[in-house]
Amino acid sequence: MPLIAGYEQELASVIAFVSVICIAVLVHLTTKGIAIRLASALIKLIKNSQEDMYKSRLILSKLTYLTPAAIIYYYTPSALALYPAVSDVITIIALVAMVIIVTLILNVLIDTFAEVYKTWEVSKRMPLTSFIQLARILLFFLCGIAVVSVILNESPAKLFAGLGAMTAVLMLVFKDPIMGFAAGIQLSSNSMVAPGDCVEMPKYGVDGDIMEIGLTTVKVRNFDKTITTVPTQALIEDSFKNWRGMQETGGRRIKRAVCINLNSVRFCTKEDLERFGSIQYISEYIEEKHKEIAEYNTAQKVNLESLANGRRMTNIGVFRNYIEAYLQHHPKIHKHLTILVRQLNPTKNGLPVEIYAFTNDTNWKRYESIQSDIFDHILAVATEFDLTVFQNPSGADFNSFK
Structure with missing residues (x-):
């Protein structure tokens, strides 16, 4: 005790x-x-x-x-x-x-x-x-x-x-976090990129959608489903392509050319113009253009015995106007954005006719389908204007000369 x-x-x-x-x-x-x-x-x-x-x-x-x-x-x-x-x-x-x-x-x-x-x-x-x-x-x-x-x-x-x-x-x-934070402020304040934007940076092998913009890195899921990590600072220092503008405008660009064999380009005859006049999209164009040329040649007293004299319509010119009218009437082409069909400089592969337009659907799969359908039609319809699409000769072409 x-x-x-x-x-x-x-x-x-x-x-x-x-x-x-x-x-x-x-x-x-x-x-x-x-x-x-x-x-x-x-x-x-x-x-x-x-x-x-x-x-x-x-x-x-x-x-x-x-x-x-x-x-x-x-x-x-x-x-x-x-x-x-x-x-x-x-x-x-x-x-x-x-x-x-x-x-x-x-x-x-x-x-x-x-x-x-x-x-x-x-x-x-x-x-x-x-x-x-x-x-x-x-x-x-x-x-x-x-x-x-x-x-x-x-x-x-x-x-x-x-x-x-x-x-x-x-x-x-803390150099990287500090530089990444500064870059993040610039990216956000200038609205340069945001999660979900589709960006392309060939230098880093980036081509896909932004998943996350972090303090020091940006994660991008490429279209092949791989994930690329890019330093946040790289989006400030290096150039990149952001496809957000395409999505915001609702139009995805088509910019592709069809090469026409130069040997198939010629002036239109009277029979050609009658035949082309039955084509719905350019019937009015043929009529107005024919009248305009006839009035000009008459006013200038042109000797029409030679094809080199005066003004005449050509099958390649009618073809270009047909393609433009076809695009104007196509339901999947954006009517408020540029629609242009033009000739580029002739090359050893023929005369390039370039189509420059925008689809009204930016979805990648549907865009490719629309573009393919348009060129399917253009390639097939070229023969209606007596034009041939250029391609390098193959073995089958040489065999045809035997």
């Missing part, structure tokens, strides 16, 4: 500390139960497609860990007054735990905001991924400063003052 009586104060301190721990655990379990019920009520209240997101990101459960840490921090010095060294260690651990818990709660809030922001329409024009990543870096950086200041029992201001001497080192260590 005298031995026990000699340790009454020590025993009382241990009992007091154990009581503080028990109270902290009890408070945690109680608040956790309340938080779970409150979370369930909120989930029932929020009935939309984001229900699972709110379930996973709800921060009420994390708040329940803050209360027991606070209880241990505030009541341990009184309970362990006889053991100041032990009390200091425990309060430091509790305070560090509180700092970490608050940091984790703020991190969850950042993640929740990021996921909610992605559901907004504005996120397609102004992605905040790089800003969110920077906020997360700053958050954990400040958390580290706070933890070190608690352990060393120094003011955070002194630590920041000491970090001033390490600015050059920090600039070197």
Whole structure:
């Protein structure tokens, strides 16, 4: 009994500390139960497609860990007054735990905001991924400063003052995040790229849709389903092609030429004009053009015995006007954008007749189908104007001379 009586104060301190721990655990379990019920009520209240997101990101459960840490921090010095060294260690651990818990709660809030922001329409024009990543870096950086200041029992201001001497080192260590953040600001403020944009960067082998714009990298899913990671800074320093304008205007360009054999180009005869006049798309053109040329030749008193005299219509000219009229009447060609049929410089492969127009459907598969249908028709109809499409001779062509 005298031995026990000699340790009454020590025993009382241990009992007091154990009581503080028990109270902290009890408070945690109680608040956790309340938080779970409150979370369930909120989930029932929020009935939309984001229900699972709110379930996973709800921060009420994390708040329940803050209360027991606070209880241990505030009541341990009184309970362990006889053991100041032990009390200091425990309060430091509790305070560090509180700092970490608050940091984790703020991190969850950042993640929740990021996921909610992605559901907004504005996120397609102004992605905040790089800003969110920077906020997360700053958050954990400040958390580290706070933890070190608690352990060393120094003011955070002194630590920041000491970090001033390490600015050059920090600039070197965080060079990529700093440059990426600056690039991200330029990309967002100038609306240069956004998630979902189709970009092309031959230097990096990029040709596909942007998945994510991060602090230091941009992820692009190429059309072959591979994923390429490009430095964010590269989108500022290097040139790239963004196909967003095509999607916004609702037109996708067709720019392709058909090479006509020069030996098949000739003046139109009277019989040709009668035959071409039966073609629906250019019947009015043939009539008006024929009248215009006849009036000109009469006014100029042109000797029509030679084909070189005066003005005459050619089968290639009628063919060009037919293609343009055909495109004007095509239901899949955008009528408010450029429609042009022109001749390019003759080459060893013949006379290129280029079609320059825009489809009113930007979907890649449907665009290719529309373009193919148009050129199927052009290649087949060329013979109606006594024109032949040029191609290099093959073995079968040489065999025909035998």
